[in-house]
Amino acid sequence: MGLLVVVGVVSCYVRVPSEHLDIVWAEDGEIFLRQHLDDGFWSTLFRGYAGYQHFVPRLAAAVAVPSTPLWAYPLAVFAICALLTGLAGAAVYWLSRDIVPWIPARIALGLITFVLPLAMQEVIGNLADLHSYAMWLAPWLLLSRPRRWWSATLWGVVAFAVFMTEVQAVLFLLLLPFVVRRSQPRTLPIAVGAVIGSIWQIVTVITVERGSNSEWFGIPSLLGGYLVNTVMPLLFVAPDSVRARLEQSGLIIPTVILLLFVIAFVVAMMWGSGRQRLLAIALAAASFAIYAGGVTIDGSAGFHYADDAMPIWERAVNIRYGVSSGMLLAALVPLAAAIVHARAARVPRAAVALRSVAWLAVSGLILTMSVASTRAISTRGWVEATWSYSVQTQRASCLDGHPDERRRLPIAPLREISLSCAQLRQ
Incomplete structure (x- = not known):
């Protein structure tokens, strides 16, 4: 597990250009940083934003702000996010041990967390x-079977944080x-943590206003x-x-790719066993539902994929809603590989072939995704100036200014x- 954490942290640093580590991304600045500086820890930890809770990002910001100089805030955020990403991969490896007992398949599940190509574009290393x-992490938590009450309680706390x-x-x-x-009483703390977090989220959805341009695009556009x-x-x-590939061949290429996961x-x-079938259904259904839910709430015009009159270049591609959706879809391969590997023991005549297929599946998945990741790009560079430069420049402009005067700092x-001179001088 420790090695997976290290691999996860290192992969985050390797995949993001060094110059982008000095850039604050979206809500990391305008929500988590600014609100923490303006209103403090307890006033913001459970404050809803955009209609739901952001417990872990707010907690991470509360750690980053007092522990580092303001100019180093994006570096602190990236370090925290890289560590949490590594821990998430290690957690998936550990939590899947009963339902995916073959260790190479579990390692592949952990590595999916780090090598998903699309994650590099926007998702890696930021709180937003x-x-x-x-x-x-959610399905692995709920389907796990802790051995001890203390570990069940710990995972219950993690479940609360995840669902919050x-x-x-x-x-x-x-x-x-x-x-x-009843035969698995130690699953109860995880269930309780998940339920409490979910109820809190639902209450937030009901009580916190969210500005939204949500639109139902129809099943054809959602599938496309x-x-x-x-x-x-x-x-x-x-x-x-x-x-370019969509313009040349339409949806043929992604349809062929999808067939591999259908297999x-x-x-x-x-x-598979009953629990493995349940996991397969959950992974497949949630993969589509999560994507569909995200784009429906977003409502951007570029999601009209079934509109033949819309040019290819106007359609949204590589949208972040495909990240968690893609990880869940990719997990079907290690799951199937573990099932095939286990079947080899029951079918001696085909044992060598079955084990070979299992190894080929997990190694092929991780290798293919790793190679694809080398062609991914980071879009964090959409900013006028780096964060450290902006902080130093605006801090200098505050030397003769009133503490309540505010200065504007660019973020991506x-x-x-907008931060006050008093905040910039901290």
């Missing part, structure tokens, strides 16, 4: 998109009737968008490359936040 990893960070994780509560059993933003980036992630799903349903993507 940390909820993608919370969504990825990603509102769509509420979907996984549908698993509870299948996993909470799923192929473009979840399936296609598993192999082809450079935006220009994606658009993995069929294998799980045919040969093409936004800005």
